[in-house]
Amino acid sequence: MISVALFNNKGGVGKTTLTFHLAHMFQRLGRRVLAVDLDPQANLTSAFLDEDDLAILWAEPESPAWGATQLSLLGPMPRKITAESGTVAASVRPIMEGLGDVRFYPPTEIVDGLWLVPGDLELSAFEDKLSEAWPRCLMGAPDALRTTTAFYRIILDAARRVEADVILIDVGPNLGAINRAALLAADTVLMPLAADLFSLRGLRNLGPTLREWRRIWQSGVVAKVPAAIPAPPGTMIPLGYVIMQPIMRLDRPVKAYERWLERIPNVFADSVLGESRKPGDRSYEIATLRNYQSLMPLAHDARKPMFDLKAADGALGSTQTFVQRCRADFQHLAEKVLERLDGVRAEQAVPDDGSAS
Numbered sequence: 001m002i003s004v005a006l007f008n009n010k011g012g013v014g015k016t017t018l019t020f021h022l023a024h025m026f027q028r029l030g031r032r033v034l035a036v037d038l039d040p041q042a043n044l045t046s047a048f049l050d051e052d053d054l055a056i057l058w059a060e061p062e063s064p065a066w067g068a069t070q071l072s073l074l075g076p077m078p079r080k081i082t083a084e085s086g087t088v089a090a091s092v093r094p095i096m097e098g099l100g101d102v103r104f105y106p107p108t109e110i111v112d113g114l115w116l117v118p119g120d121l122e123l124s125a126f127e128d129k130l131s132e133a134w135p136r137c138l139m140g141a142p143d144a145l146r147t148t149t150a151f152y153r154i155i156l157d158a159a160r161r162v163e164a165d166v167i168l169i170d171v172g173p174n175l176g177a178i179n180r181a182a183l184l185a186a187d188t189v190l191m192p193l194a195a196d197l198f199s200l201r202g203l204r205n206l207g208p209t210l211r212e213w214r215r216i217w218q219s220g221v222v223a224k225v226p227a228a229i230p231a232p233p234g235t236m237i238p239l240g241y242v243i244m245q246p247i248m249r250l251d252r253p254v255k256a257y258e259r260w261l262e263r264i265p266n267v268f269a270d271s272v273l274g275e276s277r278k279p280g281d282r283s284y285e286i287a288t289l290r291n292y293q294s295l296m297p298l299a300h301d302a303r304k305p306m307f308d309l310k311a312a313d314g315a316l317g318s319t320q321t322f323v324q325r326c327r328a329d330f331q332h333l334a335e336k337v338l339e340r341l342d343g344v345r346a347e348q349a350v351p352d353d354g355s356a357s
Contacts, residue, residue, distance in 0.1 A: 003167035005186035009202035019170040025334040027114040034164035037119030038182040039172040089120035107158040130177035140224035152185035152232040191241040195261040207271030240284040
Protein backbone atom coordinates (compact mmCIF):
# COMPACT_ATOMS: atom_id res chain seq x y z
CA MET A 1 0.00 0.00 0.00
CA ILE A 2 1.03 3.59 -0.51
CA SER A 3 -0.35 6.85 0.85
CA VAL A 4 -0.91 10.24 -0.77
CA ALA A 5 -1.61 13.46 1.13
CA LEU A 6 -3.44 16.09 -0.90
CA PHE A 7 -2.19 19.40 0.35
CA ASN A 8 -2.06 23.07 -0.48
CA ASN A 9 -1.23 25.93 1.84
CA LYS A 10 -4.02 27.94 0.17
CA GLY A 11 -7.66 27.01 0.65
CA GLY A 12 -10.38 27.05 -1.96
CA VAL A 13 -8.50 25.30 -4.78
CA GLY A 14 -10.69 22.17 -4.80
CA LYS A 15 -8.48 19.90 -2.68
CA THR A 16 -11.32 17.99 -1.01
CA THR A 17 -13.28 17.71 -4.25
CA LEU A 18 -10.18 16.25 -5.89
CA THR A 19 -9.68 13.77 -3.04
CA PHE A 20 -13.32 12.64 -3.17
CA HIS A 21 -13.32 12.08 -6.92
CA LEU A 22 -9.91 10.41 -7.05
CA ALA A 23 -11.02 8.00 -4.32
CA HIS A 24 -14.06 6.98 -6.36
CA MET A 25 -12.10 6.77 -9.62
CA PHE A 26 -9.29 4.68 -8.11
CA GLN A 27 -11.97 2.29 -6.87
CA ARG A 28 -13.46 2.12 -10.39
CA LEU A 29 -10.02 1.26 -11.69
CA GLY A 30 -9.84 -1.77 -9.42
CA ARG A 31 -7.81 -0.40 -6.50
CA ARG A 32 -8.81 -0.87 -2.87
CA VAL A 33 -8.97 2.68 -1.54
CA LEU A 34 -8.89 4.15 1.96
CA ALA A 35 -9.80 7.85 2.24
CA VAL A 36 -8.70 9.57 5.46
CA ASP A 37 -10.13 12.91 6.61
CA LEU A 38 -7.51 14.74 8.70
CA ASP A 39 -8.91 18.20 7.97
CA PRO A 40 -10.69 19.46 11.12
CA GLN A 41 -13.31 21.01 8.83
CA ALA A 42 -14.34 17.41 7.94
CA ASN A 43 -15.55 18.40 4.46
CA LEU A 44 -14.45 15.09 2.96
CA THR A 45 -16.49 13.20 5.55
CA SER A 46 -19.59 15.27 4.79
CA ALA A 47 -19.09 14.57 1.07
CA PHE A 48 -19.19 10.80 1.70
CA LEU A 49 -21.89 10.64 4.40
CA ASP A 50 -25.40 12.07 4.67
CA GLU A 51 -26.68 14.12 7.60
CA ASP A 52 -28.27 11.18 9.40
CA ASP A 53 -25.00 9.22 9.30
CA LEU A 54 -23.07 12.31 10.42
CA ALA A 55 -25.44 12.92 13.31
CA ILE A 56 -24.90 9.37 14.55
CA LEU A 57 -21.15 9.47 13.96
CA TRP A 58 -20.67 12.79 15.75
CA ALA A 59 -23.11 11.84 18.55
CA GLU A 60 -25.22 14.95 18.21
CA PRO A 61 -27.53 15.38 21.25
CA GLU A 62 -30.66 15.40 19.07
CA SER A 63 -29.69 12.03 17.62
CA PRO A 64 -31.26 9.08 19.47
CA ALA A 65 -28.95 6.41 20.80
CA TRP A 66 -27.94 3.74 18.34
CA GLY A 67 -30.39 0.85 18.21
CA ALA A 68 -33.82 -0.23 17.08
CA THR A 69 -35.38 3.14 17.96
CA GLN A 70 -32.91 4.96 15.78
CA LEU A 71 -33.32 2.58 12.89
CA SER A 72 -37.09 3.04 12.94
CA LEU A 73 -36.79 6.84 13.06
CA LEU A 74 -34.34 6.97 10.19
CA GLY A 75 -36.41 4.68 8.02
CA PRO A 76 -35.44 1.77 5.77
CA MET A 77 -32.46 3.49 4.11
CA PRO A 78 -29.28 1.50 4.96
CA ARG A 79 -26.83 3.43 7.09
CA LYS A 80 -23.07 3.44 6.53
CA ILE A 81 -22.40 4.16 10.21
CA THR A 82 -22.57 1.26 12.66
CA ALA A 83 -22.27 0.92 16.42
CA GLU A 84 -18.52 0.27 15.97
CA SER A 85 -17.86 3.41 13.89
CA GLY A 86 -15.59 6.17 15.14
CA THR A 87 -13.79 9.30 13.93
CA VAL A 88 -10.16 10.34 14.02
CA ALA A 89 -11.02 12.64 16.92
CA ALA A 90 -12.51 9.69 18.84
CA SER A 91 -9.34 7.70 18.13
CA VAL A 92 -7.03 10.32 19.62
CA ARG A 93 -9.34 11.28 22.51
CA PRO A 94 -7.52 9.04 25.03
CA ILE A 95 -4.30 10.92 24.24
CA MET A 96 -5.99 14.33 24.53
CA GLU A 97 -7.49 13.36 27.88
CA GLY A 98 -4.25 11.81 29.16
CA LEU A 99 -5.93 8.44 29.61
CA GLY A 100 -3.94 6.28 27.23
CA ASP A 101 -2.98 5.68 23.62
CA VAL A 102 -5.02 5.80 20.41
CA ARG A 103 -8.17 3.74 20.11
CA PHE A 104 -8.67 2.00 16.78
CA TYR A 105 -11.99 1.85 14.92
CA PRO A 106 -12.86 -0.04 11.73
CA PRO A 107 -13.07 2.30 8.73
CA THR A 108 -16.48 3.08 7.29
CA GLU A 109 -17.31 1.25 4.06
CA ILE A 110 -18.69 3.64 1.43
CA VAL A 111 -18.97 1.14 -1.42
CA ASP A 112 -17.27 -2.16 -2.15
CA GLY A 113 -13.54 -1.37 -2.36
CA LEU A 114 -13.74 2.15 -0.87
CA TRP A 115 -13.54 3.01 2.83
CA LEU A 116 -13.38 6.20 4.89
CA VAL A 117 -11.65 7.10 8.15
CA PRO A 118 -14.09 9.88 9.13
CA GLY A 119 -13.10 13.30 10.36
CA ASP A 120 -14.63 15.52 13.02
CA LEU A 121 -14.50 19.21 13.90
CA GLU A 122 -13.37 18.15 17.38
CA LEU A 123 -10.01 17.15 15.88
CA SER A 124 -8.93 20.81 16.09
CA ALA A 125 -8.53 20.32 19.85
CA PHE A 126 -5.61 17.97 19.13
CA GLU A 127 -3.52 20.85 17.73
CA ASP A 128 -2.12 22.00 21.09
CA LYS A 129 -1.24 18.46 22.13
CA LEU A 130 0.69 17.92 18.90
CA SER A 131 2.46 21.27 19.21
CA GLU A 132 3.59 20.45 22.73
CA ALA A 133 4.79 16.98 21.68
CA TRP A 134 6.95 18.07 18.70
CA PRO A 135 10.06 19.39 20.57
CA ARG A 136 9.87 16.49 23.01
CA CYS A 137 10.05 14.03 20.10
CA LEU A 138 13.62 15.22 19.57
CA MET A 139 14.39 14.02 23.10
CA GLY A 140 12.80 10.64 22.43
CA ALA A 141 9.97 11.07 24.94
CA PRO A 142 7.72 8.01 24.41
CA ASP A 143 4.45 9.86 25.13
CA ALA A 144 5.40 12.59 22.64
CA LEU A 145 6.28 10.00 20.02
CA ARG A 146 2.96 8.22 20.54
CA THR A 147 1.16 11.54 20.11
CA THR A 148 3.01 12.56 16.95
CA THR A 149 2.64 9.11 15.34
CA ALA A 150 -1.05 8.79 16.25
CA PHE A 151 -2.34 9.63 12.77
CA TYR A 152 0.12 7.25 11.13
CA ARG A 153 -0.89 4.39 13.40
CA ILE A 154 -4.61 5.05 12.88
CA ILE A 155 -4.09 5.01 9.12
CA LEU A 156 -1.90 1.91 9.27
CA ASP A 157 -4.47 -0.02 11.31
CA ALA A 158 -7.37 0.97 9.03
CA ALA A 159 -5.40 0.21 5.85
CA ARG A 160 -4.43 -3.24 7.11
CA ARG A 161 -8.02 -4.05 8.05
CA VAL A 162 -9.26 -3.43 4.49
CA GLU A 163 -6.03 -4.38 2.67
CA ALA A 164 -5.91 -0.98 0.99
CA ASP A 165 -3.80 -0.45 -2.12
CA VAL A 166 -3.99 3.35 -2.05
CA ILE A 167 -4.57 5.71 0.88
CA LEU A 168 -5.73 9.28 0.18
CA ILE A 169 -5.25 11.74 3.04
CA ASP A 170 -7.15 15.03 3.00
CA VAL A 171 -5.57 17.76 5.13
CA GLY A 172 -6.42 21.39 5.85
CA PRO A 173 -4.83 24.44 4.18
CA ASN A 174 -2.29 25.45 6.84
CA LEU A 175 1.13 24.58 8.24
CA GLY A 176 0.06 23.83 11.78
CA ALA A 177 0.83 20.87 14.04
CA ILE A 178 -2.09 18.74 12.83
CA ASN A 179 -0.92 19.00 9.24
CA ARG A 180 2.67 18.34 10.22
CA ALA A 181 1.67 15.02 11.81
CA ALA A 182 -0.66 14.23 8.89
CA LEU A 183 1.96 14.92 6.24
CA LEU A 184 4.68 13.00 8.08
CA ALA A 185 2.31 10.02 7.90
CA ALA A 186 2.18 10.23 4.10
CA ASP A 187 4.49 8.48 1.66
CA THR A 188 3.82 11.07 -1.05
CA VAL A 189 2.26 14.53 -1.45
CA LEU A 190 0.04 15.66 -4.33
CA MET A 191 -0.61 19.39 -4.63
CA PRO A 192 -3.71 20.87 -6.28
CA LEU A 193 -2.89 24.38 -7.48
CA ALA A 194 -4.62 27.31 -9.09
CA ALA A 195 -2.69 29.37 -11.63
CA ASP A 196 -2.62 32.54 -9.56
CA LEU A 197 -0.43 34.61 -7.27
CA PHE A 198 -1.78 32.97 -4.11
CA SER A 199 -0.80 29.45 -5.18
CA LEU A 200 2.71 30.63 -6.02
CA ARG A 201 3.03 32.29 -2.63
CA GLY A 202 1.70 29.11 -1.05
CA LEU A 203 4.33 26.99 -2.80
CA ARG A 204 7.12 29.29 -1.67
CA ASN A 205 5.83 29.01 1.88
CA LEU A 206 5.06 25.31 2.15
CA GLY A 207 7.95 23.86 0.13
CA PRO A 208 10.77 24.75 2.53
CA THR A 209 8.56 23.82 5.50
CA LEU A 210 7.94 20.31 4.13
CA ARG A 211 11.64 19.83 3.52
CA GLU A 212 12.46 21.00 7.07
CA TRP A 213 9.87 18.69 8.65
CA ARG A 214 11.31 15.79 6.66
CA ARG A 215 14.87 16.65 7.71
CA ILE A 216 14.05 16.96 11.40
CA TRP A 217 11.98 13.78 11.49
CA GLN A 218 14.40 11.59 9.54
CA SER A 219 17.63 12.86 11.08
CA GLY A 220 16.53 13.74 14.59
CA VAL A 221 13.55 11.60 15.55
CA VAL A 222 13.21 8.27 13.69
CA ALA A 223 16.21 6.68 15.42
CA LYS A 224 14.72 7.54 18.83
CA VAL A 225 11.37 5.83 18.23
CA PRO A 226 11.04 2.58 20.26
CA ALA A 227 10.37 -0.55 18.24
CA ALA A 228 7.00 -0.92 19.99
CA ILE A 229 5.71 2.32 18.38
CA PRO A 230 5.11 2.06 14.61
CA ALA A 231 6.45 5.26 13.09
CA PRO A 232 6.37 6.72 9.58
CA PRO A 233 9.58 7.20 7.60
CA GLY A 234 8.47 10.77 6.87
CA THR A 235 9.30 10.60 3.18
CA MET A 236 6.59 12.99 1.92
CA ILE A 237 7.83 12.48 -1.66
CA PRO A 238 6.49 15.25 -3.94
CA LEU A 239 4.37 13.40 -6.47
CA GLY A 240 3.59 16.48 -8.51
CA TYR A 241 0.81 19.01 -8.88
CA VAL A 242 -2.58 19.26 -10.56
CA ILE A 243 -3.74 22.57 -12.02
CA MET A 244 -7.34 23.27 -11.02
CA GLN A 245 -8.65 25.50 -13.79
CA PRO A 246 -10.77 28.42 -12.56
CA ILE A 247 -13.86 29.94 -14.12
CA MET A 248 -12.50 32.61 -16.45
CA ARG A 249 -13.75 36.05 -15.49
CA LEU A 250 -14.07 39.03 -17.77
CA ASP A 251 -11.84 41.03 -15.43
CA ARG A 252 -9.13 38.34 -15.54
CA PRO A 253 -7.83 37.91 -19.10
CA VAL A 254 -6.50 34.57 -20.32
CA LYS A 255 -3.01 36.10 -20.57
CA ALA A 256 -2.97 36.70 -16.81
CA TYR A 257 -3.85 33.03 -16.20
CA GLU A 258 -1.12 31.88 -18.60
CA ARG A 259 1.43 34.18 -16.99
CA TRP A 260 1.00 32.52 -13.57
CA LEU A 261 0.79 29.08 -15.15
CA GLU A 262 4.22 29.54 -16.73
CA ARG A 263 5.78 30.39 -13.36
CA ILE A 264 4.53 27.35 -11.46
CA PRO A 265 7.12 24.76 -12.70
CA ASN A 266 10.13 26.82 -11.60
CA VAL A 267 8.58 27.81 -8.27
CA PHE A 268 7.63 24.17 -7.59
CA ALA A 269 11.14 22.96 -8.40
CA ASP A 270 12.85 25.64 -6.34
CA SER A 271 10.56 25.66 -3.30
CA VAL A 272 9.20 22.10 -3.07
CA LEU A 273 11.99 20.05 -4.63
CA GLY A 274 14.83 22.33 -3.54
CA GLU A 275 16.50 22.13 -6.93
CA SER A 276 16.86 24.03 -10.16
CA ARG A 277 15.37 22.79 -13.41
CA LYS A 278 15.38 23.93 -17.00
CA PRO A 279 12.90 26.73 -17.68
CA GLY A 280 9.59 25.30 -18.84
CA ASP A 281 10.22 21.82 -17.37
CA ARG A 282 6.71 20.58 -16.51
CA SER A 283 7.61 17.02 -15.58
CA TYR A 284 5.86 17.43 -12.21
CA GLU A 285 2.66 18.79 -13.76
CA ILE A 286 0.36 15.77 -13.74
CA ALA A 287 -2.74 17.26 -15.36
CA THR A 288 -5.01 20.26 -15.71
CA LEU A 289 -8.60 19.75 -14.62
CA ARG A 290 -11.37 21.75 -16.20
CA ASN A 291 -13.76 23.63 -13.96
CA TYR A 292 -16.90 21.58 -13.38
CA GLN A 293 -18.53 23.98 -10.96
CA SER A 294 -21.92 23.67 -12.69
CA LEU A 295 -22.00 19.94 -11.82
CA MET A 296 -21.10 20.36 -8.15
CA PRO A 297 -24.58 21.26 -6.79
CA LEU A 298 -26.10 18.24 -8.56
CA ALA A 299 -23.33 15.95 -7.28
CA HIS A 300 -23.72 17.28 -3.74
CA ASP A 301 -27.47 16.70 -3.72
CA ALA A 302 -27.09 13.22 -5.22
CA ARG A 303 -24.13 12.46 -2.89
CA LYS A 304 -22.10 10.96 -5.70
CA PRO A 305 -19.14 11.95 -7.91
CA MET A 306 -19.83 14.42 -10.72
CA PHE A 307 -18.91 11.79 -13.30
CA ASP A 308 -21.69 9.48 -12.03
CA LEU A 309 -24.54 11.96 -12.46
CA LYS A 310 -27.57 10.66 -14.36
CA ALA A 311 -30.65 12.27 -15.84
CA ALA A 312 -32.53 11.34 -12.66
CA ASP A 313 -30.04 13.50 -10.73
CA GLY A 314 -30.83 16.52 -12.90
CA ALA A 315 -27.99 16.09 -15.41
CA LEU A 316 -30.19 16.57 -18.47
CA GLY A 317 -29.51 17.15 -22.15
CA SER A 318 -26.15 18.72 -22.90
CA THR A 319 -25.15 18.38 -19.25
CA GLN A 320 -24.61 14.66 -19.88
CA THR A 321 -21.87 15.54 -22.37
CA PHE A 322 -20.21 17.54 -19.60
CA VAL A 323 -20.55 14.57 -17.23
CA GLN A 324 -18.89 12.24 -19.75
CA ARG A 325 -16.05 14.72 -20.25
CA CYS A 326 -15.64 14.92 -16.48
CA ARG A 327 -15.42 11.12 -16.27
CA ALA A 328 -12.75 11.01 -18.98
CA ASP A 329 -10.73 13.77 -17.30
CA PHE A 330 -10.75 12.12 -13.88
CA GLN A 331 -9.95 8.71 -15.32
CA HIS A 332 -6.97 10.19 -17.17
CA LEU A 333 -5.81 11.95 -14.00
CA ALA A 334 -6.26 8.85 -11.82
CA GLU A 335 -4.31 6.68 -14.24
CA LYS A 336 -1.43 9.18 -14.30
CA VAL A 337 -1.37 9.44 -10.49
CA LEU A 338 -1.39 5.63 -10.16
CA GLU A 339 1.46 5.43 -12.66
CA ARG A 340 3.53 7.80 -10.53
CA LEU A 341 2.65 5.91 -7.35
CA ASP A 342 3.73 2.66 -8.97
CA GLY A 343 7.00 4.37 -9.87
CA VAL A 344 7.55 5.45 -6.25
CA ARG A 345 6.83 1.91 -5.04
CA ALA A 346 9.30 0.49 -7.54
CA GLU A 347 12.01 2.92 -6.40
CA GLN A 348 11.38 2.11 -2.75
CA ALA A 349 11.73 -1.60 -3.50
CA VAL A 350 15.25 -1.14 -4.88
CA PRO A 351 18.04 -1.80 -2.30
CA ASP A 352 20.24 1.08 -1.21
CA ASP A 353 23.13 -0.16 -3.34
CA GLY A 354 20.96 0.36 -6.42
CA SER A 355 20.94 -3.27 -7.45
CA ALA A 356 17.66 -5.08 -8.12
CA SER A 357 16.65 -7.69 -5.59
